[in-house]
Amino acid sequence: MAKIIVVTSGKGGVGKTTSAAAIATGLALRGNKTVVIDFDVGLRNLDLIMGCERRVVYDLVNVIQGEAGLNQALIRDKRSENLHILPASQTRDKDALTLEGVETILGSLSEEFDYIICDSPAGIERGAQLALYFADEAIVVTNPEVSSVRDSDRILGLLSSKSRRAEQNREPIKEHLLVTRYNPNRVDDGDMLNLDDICEILAINLIGLIPESEAVLRSSNQGVPVIHDDKSDAGQAYADTVSRLMGEDVPLRFQHVPKRGLISRMFGGGGRR
Ligand SMILES: Nc1ncnc2c1ncn2[C@@H]1O[C@H](COP(=O)(O)OP(=O)(O)OP(=O)(O)O)[C@@H](O)[C@H]1O
Numbered sequence: 001m002a003k004i005i006v007v008t009s010g011k012g013g014v015g016k017t018t019s020a021a022a023i024a025t026g027l028a029l030r031g032n033k034t035v036v037i038d039f040d041v042g043l044r045n046l047d048l049i050m051g052c053e054r055r056v057v058y059d060l061v062n063v064i065q066g067e068a069g070l071n072q073a074l075i076r077d078k079r080s081e082n083l084h085i086l087p088a089s090q091t092r093d094k095d096a097l098t099l100e101g102v103e104t105i106l107g108s109l110s111e112e113f114d115y116i117i118c119d120s121p122a123g124i125e126r127g128a129q130l131a132l133y134f135a136d137e138a139i140v141v142t143n144p145e146v147s148s149v150r151d152s153d154r155i156l157g158l159l160s161s162k163s164r165r166a167e168q169n170r171e172p173i174k175e176h177l178l179v180t181r182y183n184p185n186r187v188d189d190g191d192m193l194n195l196d197d198i199c200e201i202l203a204i205n206l207i208g209l210i211p212e213s214e215a216v217l218r219s220s221n222q223g224v225p226v227i228h229d230d231k232s233d234a235g236q237a238y239a240d241t242v243s244r245l246m247g248e249d250v251p252l253r254f255q256h257v258p259k260r261g262l263i264s265r266m267f268g269g270g271g272r273r
Protein backbone atom coordinates (compact mmCIF):
# COMPACT_ATOMS: atom_id res chain seq x y z
CA MET A 1 0.00 0.00 0.00
CA ALA A 2 1.37 3.38 -1.00
CA LYS A 3 1.56 6.33 1.31
CA ILE A 4 -0.39 9.21 -0.24
CA ILE A 5 1.17 12.63 0.44
CA VAL A 6 -0.43 15.86 -0.76
CA VAL A 7 1.74 18.94 -1.26
CA THR A 8 -0.61 21.82 -0.61
CA SER A 9 -0.92 25.49 0.41
CA GLY A 10 -3.68 28.05 0.50
CA LYS A 11 -1.80 30.79 -1.27
CA GLY A 12 -0.56 30.34 -4.84
CA GLY A 13 3.01 30.53 -6.04
CA VAL A 14 4.63 29.49 -2.76
CA GLY A 15 6.64 26.57 -4.15
CA LYS A 16 4.30 23.55 -4.13
CA THR A 17 5.24 22.24 -7.57
CA THR A 18 8.94 22.88 -6.97
CA SER A 19 8.64 20.98 -3.69
CA ALA A 20 6.51 18.12 -5.06
CA ALA A 21 9.05 17.55 -7.86
CA ALA A 22 12.05 17.72 -5.51
CA ILE A 23 10.54 15.51 -2.81
CA ALA A 24 9.22 12.89 -5.25
CA THR A 25 12.65 12.77 -6.89
CA GLY A 26 14.38 12.53 -3.52
CA LEU A 27 12.16 9.65 -2.41
CA ALA A 28 12.86 7.83 -5.68
CA LEU A 29 16.62 8.42 -5.37
CA ARG A 30 16.39 6.82 -1.94
CA GLY A 31 14.99 3.65 -3.50
CA ASN A 32 11.25 4.20 -3.09
CA LYS A 33 8.91 3.51 -6.00
CA THR A 34 7.31 6.93 -6.35
CA VAL A 35 4.71 8.56 -8.58
CA VAL A 36 4.00 12.29 -8.62
CA ILE A 37 0.58 13.45 -9.85
CA ASP A 38 -0.21 16.93 -11.17
CA PHE A 39 -3.67 17.91 -9.91
CA ASP A 40 -3.39 21.43 -11.32
CA VAL A 41 -5.70 20.86 -14.30
CA GLY A 42 -5.55 23.80 -16.68
CA LEU A 43 -2.07 24.95 -15.69
CA ARG A 44 0.15 21.88 -16.04
CA ASN A 45 3.42 22.92 -14.51
CA LEU A 46 4.83 19.77 -13.01
CA ASP A 47 5.93 18.21 -16.31
CA LEU A 48 7.94 21.37 -17.11
CA ILE A 49 9.76 21.24 -13.78
CA MET A 50 10.35 17.51 -14.23
CA GLY A 51 11.58 18.14 -17.78
CA CYS A 52 9.17 15.73 -19.48
CA GLU A 53 6.70 18.14 -21.12
CA ARG A 54 7.43 16.91 -24.64
CA ARG A 55 6.56 13.35 -23.66
CA VAL A 56 3.06 14.10 -22.45
CA VAL A 57 0.51 12.29 -24.62
CA TYR A 58 -2.22 11.33 -22.17
CA ASP A 59 -3.01 12.89 -18.82
CA LEU A 60 -4.93 12.47 -15.58
CA VAL A 61 -8.23 13.56 -17.16
CA ASN A 62 -7.85 11.16 -20.10
CA VAL A 63 -7.48 8.32 -17.60
CA ILE A 64 -10.45 9.45 -15.51
CA GLN A 65 -12.62 9.72 -18.62
CA GLY A 66 -11.56 6.30 -19.89
CA GLU A 67 -9.74 7.63 -22.97
CA ALA A 68 -6.43 6.08 -21.91
CA GLY A 69 -5.20 3.48 -19.45
CA LEU A 70 -3.09 4.47 -16.49
CA ASN A 71 0.03 2.91 -17.99
CA GLN A 72 -0.42 4.93 -21.18
CA ALA A 73 -0.46 8.17 -19.21
CA LEU A 74 2.37 7.46 -16.74
CA ILE A 75 5.71 8.90 -17.84
CA ARG A 76 8.89 7.32 -16.59
CA ASP A 77 11.43 9.82 -15.32
CA LYS A 78 14.59 10.10 -17.44
CA ARG A 79 16.92 10.05 -14.46
CA SER A 80 15.39 7.69 -11.94
CA GLU A 81 13.72 4.42 -12.83
CA ASN A 82 11.82 4.48 -9.53
CA LEU A 83 10.00 7.67 -10.48
CA HIS A 84 6.89 8.19 -12.62
CA ILE A 85 4.89 11.30 -13.44
CA LEU A 86 1.17 11.51 -14.10
CA PRO A 87 0.69 14.85 -15.86
CA ALA A 88 -2.33 17.15 -15.79
CA SER A 89 -4.28 18.33 -18.78
CA GLN A 90 -3.66 21.85 -20.01
CA THR A 91 -6.85 22.19 -21.96
CA ARG A 92 -9.62 20.72 -19.83
CA ASP A 93 -11.51 22.63 -17.22
CA LYS A 94 -11.12 21.78 -13.58
CA ASP A 95 -14.53 20.05 -13.37
CA ALA A 96 -13.14 17.19 -15.44
CA LEU A 97 -11.75 15.67 -12.22
CA THR A 98 -14.18 13.52 -10.24
CA LEU A 99 -13.84 12.08 -6.77
CA GLU A 100 -14.61 8.56 -8.01
CA GLY A 101 -12.10 8.91 -10.85
CA VAL A 102 -9.35 10.07 -8.51
CA GLU A 103 -10.16 7.28 -6.07
CA THR A 104 -9.87 4.62 -8.78
CA ILE A 105 -6.53 5.98 -10.00
CA LEU A 106 -5.07 6.25 -6.50
CA GLY A 107 -6.31 2.72 -5.77
CA SER A 108 -4.48 1.29 -8.81
CA LEU A 109 -1.30 3.29 -8.16
CA SER A 110 -1.33 2.21 -4.51
CA GLU A 111 -0.73 -1.39 -5.51
CA GLU A 112 2.39 -0.55 -7.48
CA PHE A 113 4.07 2.34 -5.67
CA ASP A 114 5.50 3.10 -2.22
CA TYR A 115 4.73 6.83 -2.36
CA ILE A 116 2.11 8.84 -4.25
CA ILE A 117 2.87 12.57 -4.19
CA CYS A 118 -0.06 14.82 -5.16
CA ASP A 119 0.86 18.32 -6.37
CA SER A 120 -2.18 20.41 -5.45
CA PRO A 121 -3.44 23.53 -7.20
CA ALA A 122 -3.53 26.71 -5.11
CA GLY A 123 -6.59 27.79 -3.17
CA ILE A 124 -9.18 26.01 -1.12
CA GLU A 125 -11.60 25.24 -3.96
CA ARG A 126 -12.59 21.94 -5.46
CA GLY A 127 -9.28 21.09 -7.19
CA ALA A 128 -7.32 21.55 -3.98
CA GLN A 129 -9.92 19.61 -2.00
CA LEU A 130 -9.74 16.68 -4.44
CA ALA A 131 -5.95 16.64 -4.21
CA LEU A 132 -6.03 16.36 -0.41
CA TYR A 133 -9.15 14.24 0.06
CA PHE A 134 -7.46 10.81 0.01
CA ALA A 135 -4.17 11.88 1.63
CA ASP A 136 -2.47 10.05 4.48
CA GLU A 137 -0.01 12.89 5.02
CA ALA A 138 0.11 16.54 3.98
CA ILE A 139 3.04 18.85 3.36
CA VAL A 140 1.79 22.39 3.88
CA VAL A 141 4.07 24.70 1.92
CA THR A 142 4.33 28.14 3.49
CA ASN A 143 6.36 31.26 2.76
CA PRO A 144 7.52 33.53 5.57
CA GLU A 145 4.82 36.13 5.02
CA VAL A 146 1.55 36.83 6.78
CA SER A 147 -0.77 36.08 3.83
CA SER A 148 0.84 32.72 3.19
CA VAL A 149 0.71 31.68 6.85
CA ARG A 150 -2.93 32.73 7.10
CA ASP A 151 -3.87 30.70 4.01
CA SER A 152 -1.95 27.69 5.33
CA ASP A 153 -4.10 27.86 8.43
CA ARG A 154 -7.18 27.60 6.20
CA ILE A 155 -5.77 24.51 4.54
CA LEU A 156 -5.14 22.95 7.95
CA GLY A 157 -8.84 23.47 8.61
CA LEU A 158 -9.74 21.63 5.40
CA LEU A 159 -7.32 18.78 6.12
CA SER A 160 -8.98 18.12 9.44
CA SER A 161 -12.57 18.48 8.24
CA LYS A 162 -12.93 17.70 4.53
CA SER A 163 -10.62 14.74 4.02
CA ARG A 164 -11.71 11.12 3.80
CA ARG A 165 -9.87 10.37 7.03
CA ALA A 166 -11.88 13.11 8.76
CA GLU A 167 -15.18 11.96 7.26
CA GLN A 168 -14.56 8.35 8.26
CA ASN A 169 -13.40 9.39 11.72
CA ARG A 170 -10.05 7.68 11.17
CA GLU A 171 -6.67 8.76 12.43
CA PRO A 172 -6.18 12.31 11.07
CA ILE A 173 -3.92 13.23 8.17
CA LYS A 174 -0.35 13.64 9.40
CA GLU A 175 0.48 17.30 8.79
CA HIS A 176 3.97 18.63 8.06
CA LEU A 177 5.07 22.22 7.66
CA LEU A 178 7.51 23.03 4.87
CA VAL A 179 8.73 26.62 4.94
CA THR A 180 10.13 27.66 1.57
CA ARG A 181 11.76 30.77 0.06
CA TYR A 182 13.24 31.58 3.48
CA ASN A 183 15.66 34.47 3.40
CA PRO A 184 17.37 34.93 6.79
CA ASN A 185 18.70 38.35 5.81
CA ARG A 186 15.18 39.63 5.21
CA VAL A 187 13.97 37.94 8.40
CA ASP A 188 16.69 39.76 10.35
CA ASP A 189 15.64 43.03 8.71
CA GLY A 190 12.08 42.44 9.86
CA ASP A 191 10.68 42.13 6.30
CA MET A 192 9.69 38.51 6.74
CA LEU A 193 8.27 36.37 9.52
CA ASN A 194 10.83 34.29 11.34
CA LEU A 195 10.68 30.53 11.51
CA ASP A 196 9.75 30.34 15.20
CA ASP A 197 6.77 32.64 14.67
CA ILE A 198 5.51 30.60 11.71
CA CYS A 199 5.86 27.38 13.69
CA GLU A 200 4.06 28.90 16.64
CA ILE A 201 1.13 30.18 14.57
CA LEU A 202 0.59 26.97 12.60
CA ALA A 203 1.56 24.59 15.41
CA ILE A 204 2.38 21.58 13.23
CA ASN A 205 5.55 19.55 12.87
CA LEU A 206 8.29 21.26 10.81
CA ILE A 207 9.55 18.89 8.10
CA GLY A 208 11.90 21.28 6.32
CA LEU A 209 13.21 24.75 5.68
CA ILE A 210 14.10 25.65 2.10
CA PRO A 211 16.08 28.84 1.57
CA GLU A 212 15.30 31.36 -1.15
CA SER A 213 17.77 30.26 -3.80
CA GLU A 214 18.79 31.05 -7.35
CA ALA A 215 19.35 27.35 -7.82
CA VAL A 216 15.57 26.81 -7.92
CA LEU A 217 15.01 29.01 -10.97
CA ARG A 218 18.11 27.63 -12.67
CA SER A 219 16.92 24.05 -12.14
CA SER A 220 13.36 24.66 -13.23
CA ASN A 221 14.55 26.38 -16.39
CA GLN A 222 16.53 23.24 -17.16
CA GLY A 223 13.68 20.90 -16.26
CA VAL A 224 15.74 19.21 -13.56
CA PRO A 225 14.31 19.05 -10.02
CA VAL A 226 16.59 21.12 -7.76
CA ILE A 227 17.34 18.15 -5.48
CA HIS A 228 19.65 16.86 -8.25
CA ASP A 229 21.80 19.96 -7.66
CA ASP A 230 23.33 18.54 -4.51
CA LYS A 231 25.80 21.39 -4.18
CA SER A 232 23.06 23.99 -3.93
CA ASP A 233 21.55 25.11 -0.63
CA ALA A 234 17.99 24.42 -1.82
CA GLY A 235 18.98 20.97 -3.15
CA GLN A 236 20.53 20.06 0.20
CA ALA A 237 17.55 21.44 2.12
CA TYR A 238 15.18 19.25 0.06
CA ALA A 239 17.42 16.22 0.64
CA ASP A 240 17.20 16.87 4.40
CA THR A 241 13.41 17.16 4.09
CA VAL A 242 13.20 13.78 2.33
CA SER A 243 15.33 12.20 5.06
CA ARG A 244 12.95 13.53 7.70
CA LEU A 245 9.93 12.27 5.75
CA MET A 246 11.57 8.84 5.83
CA GLY A 247 11.81 9.12 9.60
CA GLU A 248 15.43 10.22 10.05
CA ASP A 249 16.47 12.82 12.56
CA VAL A 250 18.33 15.52 10.63
CA PRO A 251 19.36 18.89 12.11
CA LEU A 252 17.87 22.02 10.60
CA ARG A 253 20.09 24.10 8.30
CA PHE A 254 19.80 27.45 6.50
CA GLN A 255 17.86 29.13 9.30
CA HIS A 256 20.42 31.83 10.02
CA VAL A 257 22.61 34.17 8.01
CA PRO A 258 25.93 32.32 7.69
CA LYS A 259 28.64 33.82 9.86
CA ARG A 260 31.40 35.21 7.71
CA GLY A 261 35.00 34.40 8.54
CA LEU A 262 37.70 37.04 9.00
CA ILE A 263 39.11 36.65 5.48
CA SER A 264 35.72 37.01 3.83
CA ARG A 265 34.87 39.99 6.06
CA MET A 266 38.10 41.68 5.00
CA PHE A 267 37.81 40.96 1.30
CA GLY A 268 34.02 40.75 0.80
CA GLY A 269 32.29 38.13 -1.36
CA GLY A 270 31.58 34.67 -0.03
CA GLY A 271 27.91 34.72 -1.03
CA ARG A 272 25.91 31.52 -1.03
CA ARG A 273 24.96 29.71 -4.21
N1 LIG B 1 13.27 28.18 -2.66
C1 LIG B 1 13.01 28.97 -3.70
N2 LIG B 1 13.87 29.97 -4.02
C2 LIG B 1 13.61 30.80 -5.08
N3 LIG B 1 12.53 30.69 -5.86
C3 LIG B 1 11.64 29.72 -5.60
C4 LIG B 1 11.81 28.82 -4.50
N4 LIG B 1 10.77 27.95 -4.48
C5 LIG B 1 9.97 28.31 -5.52
N5 LIG B 1 10.48 29.37 -6.20
C6 LIG B 1 9.91 30.06 -7.36
O1 LIG B 1 8.60 30.49 -7.04
C7 LIG B 1 7.75 30.38 -8.16
C8 LIG B 1 6.53 29.55 -7.77
O2 LIG B 1 6.96 28.21 -7.52
P1 LIG B 1 6.00 26.96 -7.78
O3 LIG B 1 5.48 26.95 -9.18
O4 LIG B 1 6.70 25.76 -7.30
O5 LIG B 1 4.82 27.36 -6.80
P2 LIG B 1 3.36 26.72 -6.67
O6 LIG B 1 3.00 26.84 -5.23
O7 LIG B 1 3.33 25.37 -7.27
O8 LIG B 1 2.50 27.73 -7.57
P3 LIG B 1 0.95 27.52 -7.98
O9 LIG B 1 0.15 27.87 -6.77
O10 LIG B 1 0.76 28.48 -9.11
O11 LIG B 1 0.79 26.08 -8.38
C9 LIG B 1 8.57 29.79 -9.27
O12 LIG B 1 9.02 30.81 -10.10
C10 LIG B 1 9.72 29.12 -8.55
O13 LIG B 1 10.88 29.07 -9.35
Ligand SMILES: [Mg+2]
Binds near residue numbers: 017
Ligand atom coordinates in the same frame (compact mmCIF):
# COMPACT_ATOMS: atom_id res chain seq x y z
MG1 LIG C 1 2.04 24.54 -8.74
